[in-house]
Amino acid sequence: MLLNNQIFGAPLAGITDKPFRRIIRTFASEVPLYTEMISCHSLVEAHKNCPRNFDRYDDEGNIGTQIFGADAGLMADAARILQDSGAAWIDINMGCPVPKVATRSGAGANLMRDHHLAEKIIKAVVKAVQIPVSIKTRLGWDEAHVDWKDLMQIAADCGVSFAALHGRTRAQLYTGASILPKITDDVKIPIIGNGDIMTSEDVRRVKSLGYVGAMIGRAMLGRPWLLGELSGDTQVPTEIGPIILRHLEYMLEYYGSKTAIPMFRKHVAWYSSGMSNSTNFRVKVNQISDAKELKKEICKFWGCEAVI
Numbered sequence: 001m002l003l004n005n006q007i008f009g010a011p012l013a014g015i016t017d018k019p020f021r022r023i024i025r026t027f028a029s030e031v032p033l034y035t036e037m038i039s040c041h042s043l044v045e046a047h048k049n050c051p052r053n054f055d056r057y058d059d060e061g062n063i064g065t066q067i068f069g070a071d072a073g074l075m076a077d078a079a080r081i082l083q084d085s086g087a088a089w090i091d092i093n094m095g096c097p098v099p100k101v102a103t104r105s106g107a108g109a110n111l112m113r114d115h116h117l118a119e120k121i122i123k124a125v126v127k128a129v130q131i132p133v134s135i136k137t138r139l140g141w142d143e144a145h146v147d148w149k150d151l152m153q154i155a156a157d158c159g160v161s162f163a164a165l166h167g168r169t170r171a172q173l174y175t176g177a178s179i180l181p182k183i184t185d186d187v188k189i190p191i192i193g194n195g196d197i198m199t200s201e202d203v204r205r206v207k208s209l210g211y212v213g214a215m216i217g218r219a220m221l222g223r224p225w226l227l228g229e230l231s232g233d234t235q236v237p238t239e240i241g242p243i244i245l246r247h248l249e250y251m252l253e254y255y256g257s258k259t260a261i262p263m264f265r266k267h268v269a270w271y272s273s274g275m276s277n278s279t280n281f282r283v284k285v286n287q288i289s290d291a292k293e294l295k296k297e298i299c300k301f302w303g304c305e306a307v308i
């Protein structure tokens with residue numbers, strides 16, 4: 001599953017949903033993609049009430065489902081549900097810095113300062129499933145506690161297959177530059193580098209530091225072809241309009257128009273970012289609630305034919 005020098009699509013809550021992954025797949029059929037993070041509590045609870053109502057992942061190829069939580073038993077249950085739903089691997093979130101996750105629930109980034117709990121969760125999840133398990137973490141809790149190597153050692157000892165490392169601390173959130181350390185021989189687990197990676201030059205730099213892969217997050221926004229481009233599967237497309245229409249179509253199919261259209265506005269903003277007259281265009285789009293009208297405006301702006 002983990003091939004050397006691979007490009008990974010990062011988990012992005014509120015963004016890397018099924019329609020977004022589907023549009024990425026049209027350009028990169030093989031690259032490993034993460035889901036958005038999923039709460040083990042809500043997953044297990046919802047599954048109890050309505051097991052049929054769940055996303056399946058079998059049709060998505062190389063897909064890692066990311067879970068977060070602080071209860072080892074529930075994390076194991078969630079991992080089993082996702083394995084049964086066709087996930088290719090399970091990822092444990094050990095880096096989310098938002099207070100609701102890290103400080104109030106003891107999950108996400110909190111596991112970087114509670115290695116005992118981290119170990120308990122990793123062991124329970126690895127034992128619960130037959131598919132590979134990975135972790136995604138940061139350099140440490142803050143500048144005074146840059147102890148990612150200790151967590152990687154625990155992960156390696158517990159049978160985790162690989163890990164992703166974001167080159168910032170929890171305290172940094174998303175500010176300052178992501179600085180990835182060199183991977184030395186004492187690190188016993190394959191590591192994927194993450195943070196501010198946007199170009200093939202960035203990918204080469206990360207590889208030269210000893211990482212087995214590069215994980216791309218925000219750089220994919222408005223550029224669903226980027227993973228395909230960086231992995232050599234596709235060229236940058238010359239016509240963007242049809243791609244946006246297709247992405248919209250996937251959203252409409254999955255969510256229905258009432259939910260999809262407001263959700264799609266942020267994608268329109270990313271797709272149009274930096275284009276002339278994009279501010280006026282976005283103001284207009286933000287008032288549209290009808291799918292046909294939205295498609296018409298997209299076609300007008302990008303100069304393509306509507307497929308209505």
Ligand SMILES: Cc1cc2nc3c(=O)[nH]c(=O)nc-3n(C[C@H](O)[C@H](O)[C@H](O)COP(=O)(O)O)c2cc1C
Binds near residue numbers: 178
């Ligand atoms: C809007 C947003 C949502 C994110 N959601 C998640 C998430 O669900 N799970 C996770 O592990 N990281 C999440 N992250 C962190 C990213 O996966 C990634 O580590 C971070 O953005 C740095 O990579 P980049 O510079 O390539 O974006 C999120 C980041 C952003 C900006």
